[in-house]
Amino acid sequence: MLPMAKVIVQHVCSDCGTTTGRWLGKCPGCGAFGTLVEELTGQATPPRGGRGAAVARPLQKLAQVRVEEAARLTTGVPELDRVLGGGLVPASLVLVGGEPGVGKSTLLLSALGSIARSGRRALLVTGEESVAQVKLRAARLGGADDVEILAETELEAVCATLEHERPDVCVIDSVQTLYSAELGSAPGSVAQVREAAGRLLRVAKEQGVATVLVGHVTKDGAVAGPRVLEHLVDCVLQFEGDRYHAHRILRATKNRFGSTNELGVFEMTGAGLVGVPDASELFGRTQAGEVGAAVACALEGTRPILLEVQSLVSKTDLAMPRRVGTGVDPKRLAMIVAVLGRHAGIALGAADVFVNVAGGVRIDEPGADLAVALAIASAARGVPLVEGIAAFGEIGLTGRLRPAAQAERRLEECAKLGIGRVVAPEGTQTRGGPPVTRAATLRQAIAAGLDGRRPGAGEEAA
Ligand SMILES: Nc1ncnc2c1ncn2[C@@H]1O[C@H](COP(=O)(O)OP(=O)(O)OP(=O)(O)O)[C@@H](O)[C@H]1O
Ligand SMILES: [Mg+2]
Numbered sequence: 001m002l003p004m005a006k007v008i009v010q011h012v013c014s015d016c017g018t019t020t021g022r023w024l025g026k027c028p029g030c031g032a033f034g035t036l037v038e039e040l041t042g043q044a045t046p047p048r049g050g051r052g053a054a055v056a057r058p059l060q061k062l063a064q065v066r067v068e069e070a071a072r073l074t075t076g077v078p079e080l081d082r083v084l085g086g087g088l089v090p091a092s093l094v095l096v097g098g099e100p101g102v103g104k105s106t107l108l109l110s111a112l113g114s115i116a117r118s119g120r121r122a123l124l125v126t127g128e129e130s131v132a133q134v135k136l137r138a139a140r141l142g143g144a145d146d147v148e149i150l151a152e153t154e155l156e157a158v159c160a161t162l163e164h165e166r167p168d169v170c171v172i173d174s175v176q177t178l179y180s181a182e183l184g185s186a187p188g189s190v191a192q193v194r195e196a197a198g199r200l201l202r203v204a205k206e207q208g209v210a211t212v213l214v215g216h217v218t219k220d221g222a223v224a225g226p227r228v229l230e231h232l233v234d235c236v237l238q239f240e241g242d243r244y245h246a247h248r249i250l251r252a253t254k255n256r257f258g259s260t261n262e263l264g265v266f267e268m269t270g271a272g273l274v275g276v277p278d279a280s281e282l283f284g285r286t287q288a289g290e291v292g293a294a295v296a297c298a299l300e301g302t303r304p305i306l307l308e309v310q311s312l313v314s315k316t317d318l319a320m321p322r323r324v325g326t327g328v329d330p331k332r333l334a335m336i337v338a339v340l341g342r343h344a345g346i347a348l349g350a351a352d353v354f355v356n357v358a359g360g361v362r363i364d365e366p367g368a369d370l371a372v373a374l375a376i377a378s379a380a381r382g383v384p385l386v387e388g389i390a391a392f393g394e395i396g397l398t399g400r401l402r403p404a405a406q407a408e409r410r411l412e413e414c415a416k417l418g419i420g421r422v423v424a425p426e427g428t429q430t431r432g433g434p435p436v437t438r439a440a441t442l443r444q445a446i447a448a449g450l451d452g453r454r455p456g457a458g459e460e461a462a
Contacts, residue, residue, distance in 0.1 A: 011036040012190045039191045040184035073169060073210060076114020079266060079275040080107065083237060083250050085258015088169060088210045092257065093201050095175075095229060097215045098239030103248055104214050105129070107239065107266070107273050108171045109137060113144030121167035122146070127153040127177030141272040153187065155180040155196050162203045162211075172200065174214040175229075197229050230254060241268075247276065263305075283307050283358055284417050288387045292379030294449070295390040295419070296371030297410040298363045304406070304413035306390060308358040309368070311375035316352045327357030328372060329364060336373050336395060343399025344373075344443045346380050353379075366394035367404030370423065373442060374449045386451045388420030393428075399442045401425035411436070423449050 010019045013036055018029025026033050072087030081087045088094065098104045105128075112122040124147055126134055131151050138144040148167065152158050155178045162170060172178065178196040179187035186192070197213065204211040215229065217238075230236050234256040241248040250264035266273040284306025286293035292311045297304055309328075316322070325333040337353055340346040355372055357363055370393040378385050392410050394402040403425045404410070411433030414422050419434050426440040439445035 007040050007184075010039050012039050014190055017190060017194070037189065039189060073115065073120065074118075075111040076118065077107065077111045077273075077275065079250060079264030080111055083252050083262045083264040084235065085252075085255055085262070088212075089234065089257045090168070090210050091205050091208045092210055092234040093197075093204050093232070094210070094212045094235040094237060095197075095215050095233040096212060096237045096239060097217045099217055099241070102239050102241045103266070103268055103273055104239055105134075105173055106137065106141065106268075107250075108173065108212060108214065109134070109144055109147070110141055110272050112147045112169065112171055113138070113141065115169050116146035116148075117143060120169065121148065121165070123148045123150065123162075123165065123167040123170045125150045125152060125158055125161075125170060125172045127151070127172070128174055140270070153177050153179060155199060156182075159199055159203050162200075162209055163207055166207050167209055169210045169212070170204075171212045172196075172214060174216060175200075176216055193229060194232075197232050201232055248273065284390070284419075286385070289384045291382055291384050292375055294371045294375035294378065294385055296357075296363065296368040297390050297392040297414055297419075297422070298368040298371075299365055299404075299406060299410065304410045306413060306417050306419070307363065307368075307371075309371045309375045310356045310358065311372070311379040312354040313348065313351045313376060313379040314354075315350060318352070321348070321350065322352040322354075324353070325355040327363060328355050328368070332366070332369065333372065335397070336369055337376065339395055339397060339399055339442060340373055340376060340380075343441065344377065344446055346377050346446075348376070348380060351380070365404075366402075367392045367410070369393065369395040370401065370425075370442075370445055374423070374446065377446045378450060381450060383450045383452070385449050386421065388418075389423060389449060390414050390419045390421075391423040391445070391449060393423075393425040393439075393445070395442055401439055401442060401445060403427045408433070 011023050012019050013027040013029055015032050015035045016027065016030035018027055020028065023036055027035050070090045072089055074081055074087040096104055112124055116122040126149060131149055134149060150161060158178065175193055175196055176188040179192050180195050183191050183195055200211055203209065235252060236254040238251050238253050239248060246268045248266045248268060252260045252262060265276040267276050284295050286295055286308050294309050296307050296309050298307055323333050323337055333355055337348050341348055353376055371391040373395060374385060374391050392404050394404055396402055407428045408431055411422060411430055415433045422434050422436045423445050424436050424438060426438045428436060428438060430436050437448045439448055
């Protein structure tokens with residue numbers, strides 16, 4: 001009797017990729033609820049050459065390994081090149097994640113267009129949109145006439161085409177639409193996405209095709225499907241945007257060939273995404289002489305970002321004055337207001353305090369405390385901050401400033417965005433970057449930050 005192919009039922013977490021034998025309400029890997037989905041896997045295929053036929057392979061020393069220094073492919077989109085670390089590395093696999101409608105297809109079609117114009121072969125595999133839809137977008141963007149296109153969702157067909165055609169660059173839009181008939185599960189499931197990425201990785205490396213995978217992100221911003229995808233690829237780019245603004249930010253969260261500190265800023269226009277080389281104009285710049293505005297150099301995850309913090313302080317007759325923060329933690333705001341009153345001589349007991357972080361961004365980290373305090377102090381005193389200044393540092397309950405984490409990265413970001421001077425806690429280490437005024441206490445920081453020569457129109461509110 002022939003042995004029957006054994007079908008194994010597994011339960012895989014759609015967030016982190018943890019597999020378990022039976023269904024559980026809570027994923028043992030990441031602790032998320034209701035994310036385990038059933039997957040059928042066929043019997044594991046025996047290794048090439050059959051069982052027991054594995055032969056030991058010869059080893060070599062790194063010195064003997066021959067490589068030609070492969071030139072990077074410029075994508076023709078300078079902001080994208082910058083985030084990639086100077087262009088696409090041939091035969092690499094890049095994952096681009098982003099929320100629906102943020103502009104992933106637009107960005108990559110422009111890149112493919114200029115790659116094709118430079119005489120290389122650029123292929124777009126579209127599983128999400130029809131050829132006609134892509135044509136409409138191409139007509140709007142212009143300059144993408146030489147891009148080759150394939151509307152296909154079957155993984156085997158895509159891989160076979162890549163092996164046959166061997167384009168220089170291939171974009172798969174999106175990896176979640178690819179499916180392999182060999183696996184029992186539905187397109188977009190963990191097993192399918194993992195299989196697709198694994199096979200494309202092999203084709204990319206063997207055929208020398210620089211491959212870009214478009215991936216959707218879940219509500220909390222992770223690329224949908226298993227984290228395993230992020231380990232597999234060489235580079236993970238996140239495309240972020242704010243619904244109310246036309247600008248988009250591209251960041252690398254992982255890059256095997258470059259730094260992850262780079263940031264690309266784009267503006268969405270009718271003619272596609274336009275790079276914004278001077279990003280400081282967008283978030284991190286206050287109007288000179290404006291009362292109640294400060295620039296924070298906050299760390300988002302591991303990456304610094306300059307944000308304008310605005311504050312309004314107004315007299316109130318309420319028994320319990322309001323402290324309203326948009327984009328800042330209310331408890332932190334209450335603490336900062338209390339420290340300002342107790343240790344910096346800015347009593348706000350009879351004033352409403354409003355704080356807003358520009359661009360709808362949320363800052364949760366304590367390193368932004370000082371900028372929030374400076375914005376409130378400026379609003380309360382009616383005096384603007386020194387022009388071109390930014391601040392970071394944590395405020396302690398005693399009024400003493402504590403150095404913030406990763407000061408060098410923040411200063412690097414300040415230098416990148418053209419900040420003239422930074423107010424930071426004493427003990428902040430510097431290596432290059434803009435000049436730093438070190439302050440031990442909040443009172444000193446306010447003295448350094450407020451522009452004494454430019455008294456504003458407002459009066460002290462409290
Ligand atoms: N005519 C237009 N003028 C201005 N902006 C436009 C125009 N058409 C589309 N857009 C912008 O392009 C965005 C959609 O871009 P795109 O299709 O590249 O996004 P995506 O990230 O690929 O989305 P999906 O996840 O749905 O594939 C829209 O949200 C809109 O802001
Ligand atoms: Mg798209």
